[in-house]
Amino acid sequence: DSSQKMVSGNLRQVEGTSIYAGKKTEVVNVGSLNANLATNNTRQIYSRVAGINIIEYDGGGLQLGIGGRGLNPSRVSNFNTRQNGYDISADALGYPESYYTPSAEAIERIEIVRGAASLQYGTQFGGLINFQLKKGPANKTFEFTSRQTAGSFGFFNTFNSIGGTVKKLNYYAYYQYKRGDGWRPNSHFDQHGAYVHLDYQFTPKLKVTGEYTYMDYLAQLPGGLTDADFEADESQSVRPRNWFKVNWNLASITFDYKFNDNTRLNWRTYHLHAGRQALGILNYIDRPDPGNTPRDMLDDTYKNYGSEMRLLHQYKLANKQISTFLGGVRVYKGLTLDFGLRYADTKTKGGGANEQNEISS
Incomplete structure (x- = not known):
């Protein structure tokens, strides 16, 4: 569909075994981006996502630092961070910091779910960020x-x-x-x-x-x-x-x-x-x-x-x-x-x- 071809868009009402109808969702199709993927350039990759706070730890993109509106972006600790639908952070409940960041060159798309719909995935205020790999x-x-x-x-x-x-x-x-x-x-x-x-x-x-x-x-x-x-x-x-x-x-x-x-x-x-x-x-x-x-x-x-x-x-x-x-x-x-x-x-x-x-x- 068109959401797969455009640089960014929204999740469909039903994706796999998840319901996103009426929810605040965003999708970034990494393959359609004009961005420096070798360094996981955060400001280029997430430039079309509204309300994202960004900090950069290094020039190589070793760690990701983004947060939702007004939330601390340190190691994505205010997002429930997933890869292909499962948790990748240090401890999703007790210590939700992500020291691992998937290579942007291997990512097919990035899915972001915010608001009440994200509560099904975890307790983080910022919502869910899911990296769908190729x-x-x-x-x-x-x-x-x-x-x-x-x-x-x-x-x-x-x-x-x-x-x-x-x-x-x-x-x-x-x-x-x-x-x-x-x-x-x-x-x-x-x-x-x-x-x-x-x-x-x-x-x-x-x-x-x-x-x-x-x-x-x-x-x-x-x-x-x-x-x-x-x-x-x-x-x-x-x-x-x-x-x-x-x-x-x-x-x-x-x-x-x-x-x-x-x-x-x-x-x-x-x-x-x-x-x-x-x-x-x-x-x-x-x-x-x-x-x-x-x-x-x-x-x-x-x-x-x-x-x-x-x-x-x-x-x-x-x-x-x-x-x-x-x-x-x-x-x-x-x-x-x-x-x-x-x-x-x-x-x-x-x-x-x-x-x-x-x-x-």
């Missing part, structure tokens, strides 16, 4: 795409994907690597990302889909500046030993069963095993880093399990107008292991910008 082309058995992008300050991105349909099997997979040095000292980052999608049409009524997502990045953080330091030189950095590491593993399996043309069932189960580590001088920026003192360490591990089932049935009332009934149930368990603030063994060699980082893999 699938393999239905009319080809094999397709290969490779994009190489280079930019200022040592930026390089390589995105490589394969996809296709072989008989009843549709597959899509990508691998991405990006690196950069940033415009300030101590801003280097390296990121690896991968994704695999397989769906098999066992019968005309039953389709099973399995997906796995991997992301790992290590970034050096230049830290903030005092007003005096910023006035003297806004590009300087006084934190040569601060590092941030994220590892994200996300797996899901989905069953779609079509009883008939009017009734269908969707059951998805997913698991997240992830972690993030912050290492460095994490106190106030006006306190200097002498370069030979122990650093602070923040270390979290996230283990989440979720399962959702939805049943959608369409029927005609007396006036023969089609109506839709939707029912569902959700089971979710989130576990966050927070090791708190502790001092790390630095083994410093002078505290220079080229110091070997101490965050273990």
Whole structure:
């Protein structure tokens, strides 16, 4: 339909096993955008979404920072953040920050649901943001795409994907690597990302889909500046030993069963095993880093399990107008292991910008 061809639009009244009739929804068709997808350029990708607040963490698009009207955009914490319909944040209920951001080059479209309709997905005030990733082309058995992008300050991105349909099997997979040095000292980052999608049409009524997502990045953080330091030189950095590491593993399996043309069932189960580590001088920026003192360490591990089932049935009332009934149930368990603030063994060699980082893999 037209919403699939235009850059932006609205969700249809019924999408899959969800009802959006009369709801405040928006769709961004990423494939139709004229945007820098290699860096996940937030301001270009979300430019057609009204009321979005944006902050940028880095020049490589490692983390997404957007919020709804007046809400804090930090790591999308005020949105229920999903990929292909399942949660991707650290803990959807207890710690809804998203350290993982899907590669914009692999996104088919972005769905945003705001207002009361988003309550079915979670408790976040901003609503729902769902990244629908690409699938393999239905009319080809094999397709290969490779994009190489280079930019200022040592930026390089390589995105490589394969996809296709072989008989009843549709597959899509990508691998991405990006690196950069940033415009300030101590801003280097390296990121690896991968994704695999397989769906098999066992019968005309039953389709099973399995997906796995991997992301790992290590970034050096230049830290903030005092007003005096910023006035003297806004590009300087006084934190040569601060590092941030994220590892994200996300797996899901989905069953779609079509009883008939009017009734269908969707059951998805997913698991997240992830972690993030912050290492460095994490106190106030006006306190200097002498370069030979122990650093602070923040270390979290996230283990989440979720399962959702939805049943959608369409029927005609007396006036023969089609109506839709939707029912569902959700089971979710989130576990966050927070090791708190502790001092790390630095083994410093002078505290220079080229110091070997101490965050273990």
